[in-house]
Amino acid sequence: MNVFANILVAAVALLHIGFMVLEMFLWSEPTGLRVFAMSPEQAAATAALAANQGLYNGFIAAGLLWGAMSNRLDLRVFFLVCVIMAGVFGGLSAKPTILFIQAGPGLLALAFVLLGNKSR
Numbered sequence: 001m002n003v004f005a006n007i008l009v010a011a012v013a014l015l016h017i018g019f020m021v022l023e024m025f026l027w028s029e030p031t032g033l034r035v036f037a038m039s040p041e042q043a044a045a046t047a048a049l050a051a052n053q054g055l056y057n058g059f060i061a062a063g064l065l066w067g068a069m070s071n072r073l074d075l076r077v078f079f080l081v082c083v084i085m086a087g088v089f090g091g092l093s094a095k096p097t098i099l100f101i102q103a104g105p106g107l108l109a110l111a112f113v114l115l116g117n118k119s120r
Contacts, residue, residue, distance in 0.1 A: 002116040006068040008109035009076050012083060013064035015105060016057045023054030060086075073117050080110040 026032040027050040028043040036043075043050075060082060067075030087103025 002071070005076075005109065005112035005116040006071065008105070008112050009064050009068040009080065012080065012105050012109050013061040013068065015102070016061035016064065016083070019102075020054040020058040020061065023050040023057065025054075027051070027054075073113070076113045077110065080106050080113065084110065 022032055022035060027036070027047050028040065032038070032050075033040065033043055038046075060079060063075060063079035064083075066072075067079055083106035084103045087098055087101070087106060091097070091099030091103060
């Protein structure tokens, strides 16, 4: 089960790499405008904030991959809890679907990480 847990952790990392790309590189492009339902003016006004947010998503992805590749429980749990907390905050403060897009996969991966650790 630990292999499957690490696959889920890596999948959450890939989601965050995708978020990073959207926020850092595609924010003002047609894809970013469509995904975030923004006008070009809104995107231009918030581009620096989005790039900063994207950078943080990249750090989260790096931590998740580090945890999965090293198979360290502490790293996987820490970064997955960060993902879940960010997803809950985003879902409550920005858009409810963030709960499902970000917190949901993080919670699923965390459950399998913890279950895999108990079976050792």
